[in-house]
Ligand code: HEM
């Protein structure tokens with residue numbers, strides 16, 4: 001991998017991390033300010049999707065890029081299924097929707113980048129995987 | 144293909160062209176606003192023709208005024224001040240100055256420009272849709288910006304387009320920032336360390352880092368605001384609102400939360416506008432004093448500390464939002480601390496001039512003008528940074544005077560300096576020096592004539608963002624001042640034609656420039 005590709009991805013990751021940090025802090029503040037917080041109910045299978053990015057990262061690691069991209073696509077599909085069942089009128093559900101949708105955009109971009117650039121896009125993919133664990137943690141534990 | 148070019152020089156010129164178009168439009172809007180402020184009852188056929196709903200019978204409605212104000216601010220802040228110094232001149236000269244062939248990601252570079260162009264078109268479309276352009280200013284505070292059509296004309300589709308435009312702009316700026324940062328980290332010429340880069344490159348570097356973090360946050364805020372408008376969520380909409388006699392059903396949201404997200408971006412944004420200019424001014428002052436920049440390393444470190452401090456002072460825009468006095472004090476102290484690196488820069492500029500063999504070229508004039516404006520505009524920042532004073536001054540013309548001098552004008556002077564300084568490289572010819580100097584003196588006079596009196600309007604408590612002042616007895620005494628300001632603004636607008644003429648005429652007919660006409664030491668002037 002060229003240095004330029006690596007540095008570019010690291011900088012992109014910094015921007016994405018900032019974006020998710022902004023959404024998270026908005027959520028913390030919004031939850032603290034009003035008494036209308038009711039944890040969103042994600043179906044149990046949502047937490048099983050944690051395996052998909054992990055698997056994908058492992059496939060990337062072992063050089064099976066095609067399957068990795070497919071696992072990424074499967075993650076995006078499952079995220080769409082989750083989005084379809086969230087209620088925007090409740091504020092916790094709305095935040096859940098935004099964070100999952102934002103992640104789906106990252107996962108889709110990451111999977112597409114794997115398909116297009118192969119292992120050169122690995123760093124971003126690993127980041128996207130870690131980010132999904134973070135989002136699930138937010139709504140599984142914190143919220 | 145020239146349109147979707149991936150050449151950094153072409154893209155730089157495209158950005159500059161976009162900014163020039165925007166600045167002309169933004170200026171025209173401001174002149175119309177100034178006219179309305181002093182002749183609020185005038186009936187103008189042209190207004191009627193342009194805005195049949197906004198100016199029935201030629202008489203401008205308050206809403207039309209607010210929409211012009213919103214578009215003026217948005218166009219100037221985003222499409223002029225964020226675009227020209229960084230993406231325009233930066234794209235053109237950064238690779239040349241660090242000895243790179245192009246930016247790190249040329250295709251991404253092309254995409255950033257076209258996303259910016261799409262963003263501008265989206266914004267301008269707001270003028271033409273039902274209800275017209277939005278009313279909520281460049282800061283787009285909810286609830287006004289979050290409830291839709293019911294809060295006024297322009298708050299329907301116009302406001303949606305505004306948010307969409309800003310979201311696109313965020314994406315474009317993030318792409319550009321990634322490109323700048325990767326280019327500087329990876330593509331410096333062999334042997335060129337960070338502290339060997341010209342200060343211009345430091346300016347672009349720090350600006351790109353700021354953009355990266357600031358625009359990511361604005362994007363988040365914009366998305367949430369758009370959902371409040373279109374999906375019935377309640378991130379920012381509080382309960383119990385009654386708008387135009389209709390009770391709003393949303394509850395629990397916090398408008399203050401939006402202010403935090405906005406200003407976490409908004410304060411760094413003002414540095415995005417000025418840091419590239421600071422870098423350039425250092426270079427211009429040093430070239431035309433025939434000396435090295437005084438305290439080069441301190442200058443670079445000052446840029447970094449201004450950029451870093453910029454992320455912890457946003458609360459000074461919100462002193463009156465009901466924040467705890469302890470937070471105010473913290474934000475105040477941090478804000479005043481920005482004065483330290485700013486003073487370091489100012490004194491180093493003066494020390495660079497000291498004992499030099501000064502050459503008073505047009506670019507040098509603008510650079511000196513920049514220093515002057517940076518001081519006059521920066522001093523009032525120290526006034527506003529104190530909560531006790533800001534509670535009074537907030538939302539008065541004092542703030543308008545502060546930020547126009549420093550951002551609206553100092554940053555623009557840096558752009559003028561950049562044109563005069565780099566024109567020989569961009570077009571092989573000089574901008575006419577004599578016209579440049581005439582333009583400089585008239586503009587310098589004009590900006591002080593427009594913006595110094597506005598401080599006094601602020602003293603009186605003259606509120607900003609009001610479409611006219613005729614209802615307010617206490618403002619009667621300020622009207623003569625406003626009339627003077629409006630005429631000064633006409634004058635200032637008119638003398639900009641000198642620059643435009645010079646810019647277009649000199650591209651074809653300017654004196655042919657030799658290689659390195661200013662005897663500069665930086666790489667872009669070398670022929671290799
Ligand atoms: C030592 C330096 C500075 C200090 C202490 C300072 C302080 C402040 C404060 C406290 C305010 C808020 C006033 C209010 O809304 O009540 C303000 C507004 C503003 N400042 Fe500065 N400032 C400084 C430099 C700058 C620079 C360098 C720029 C831009 C290049 C800038 C641009 C602005 C803008 C655009 C606003 C108004 C935003 C709005 O409300 O629409 N300032 N400044």
Ligand SMILES: [Cu+2]
Pocket residue numbers: 409410413456457459460
């Ligand atoms: Cu500020």
